[in-house]
Every structure is written in C-alpha cells, then in structure tokens.
Amino acid sequence: MSNQAQPTAEFLAAFAEAWNRHDLDALMSFMADDCAFHATAGPDELGRSFVGRDAVRQGFELAWQTFPDAAWLDGDHFVVGDRGVSESTFCGTKADGTRIEARMVDIFTFRDGKIAVKNAFRKDRPAVATASR
Numbered sequence: 482m483s484n485q486a487q488p489t490a491e492f493l494a495a496f497a498e499a500w501n502r503h504d505l506d507a508l509m510s511f512m513a514d515d516c517a518f519h520a521t522a523g524p525d526e527l528g529r530s531f532v533g534r535d536a537v538r539q540g541f542e543l544a545w546q547t548f549p550d551a552a553w554l555d556g557d558h559f560v561v562g563d564r565g566v567s568e569s570t571f572c573g574t575k576a577d578g579t580r581i582e583a584r585m586v587d588i589f590t591f592r593d594g595k596i597a598v599k600n601a602f603r604k605d606r607p608a609v610a611t612a613s614r
Contacts, residue, residue, distance in 0.1 A: 487592025493558035495565045496596070498587075500553050504538070508540055513595040520544075523601040528601070532555050548573025550583070551587040566582065571603055579608045 483570035485578045492511070518537045523529025531540030545551055551573040558567045567587045585603035589596050 488560055488589075488591050488594060488596070490560055490565075493560065493565055494556060497553055497556045497558070497567055497569065500551075500569075503551075505538065505541060505610040508541055509534065511596050512599075513538060513592050516596060517598045519598070521601045521602040529602045538592060548572050548575060549580045553585075557586065580610070581606070582609050 486490075496508065496511045499511070512534065514534060516537050517532060517534075518531040518540045519527040520529045520531070520543075521538055529540070531537045551571070553567075553569040553571055556567055556569040557567065566589070569585060570582060571585045572582045581603075583604040583606040588600045588602070590598040590600075595609065
C-alpha cells in the first residue's frame, strides 16, 4: 500500500490551475515517474500518445505551442478510487487565427498519489468566429 495521499477533486482543480498558468514545472509535479498523456488529436486510436516524463512534458508544451492563449474554463472535477475526471471548456487560438471553444474531459488514472495517465477528449466542434481586431 502506498503512503501517498489519494488524489481528490481539489488535487485535479490545482492541476487545472497549473494548466491555466501555463506552469509546466507545476504540472509535472502532479505526474507519476512512468506517466502517459494521450492527446485529443493524433494518428492513433488514443490520439497521440506521449509516454514517460520527458515525452509527457513535451506533449504538454505542444498544447501551448499550438494554442498560445490556451485556457481551460468552468472546471468540474471528481475522483472515484484510482480514477478521476475533469470536465472543462477548452478555449484557444492557433497562430492562423483559428479559435476553438469546446467542452472536453480528461480521464485520469492515479498511482501512488500521482497522475499515471491523462487521457484527453474534446468535442469536435468547428472553429468559432474570432472578434475583429
């Protein structure tokens, strides 16, 4: 049995806050040593998978490279046993001006008080109009 505290909804809310701060070091502090991240898009059944701390870190960075203004809003989080869910509205603008606003969920698997797997899913909504500048 692990001596690590079981993650809670507050743990997931703090993880979401780190995403909104674009704080990569804080995000990685939530992740297990042998973690995996399955992104919302990619060529595989699970989107694009990043396995291991270095790859997961690169995958997280890629989110902000793709959407420099990325934000995860209106979060709702829950934990049951070794699994958890965060639901939010993802908002972000790509370099070409394409704006995404869609509900999404992250499904987590926990091990030893950390996130072992972050599996992201997002509604496939067409780009939304951006405000004229």
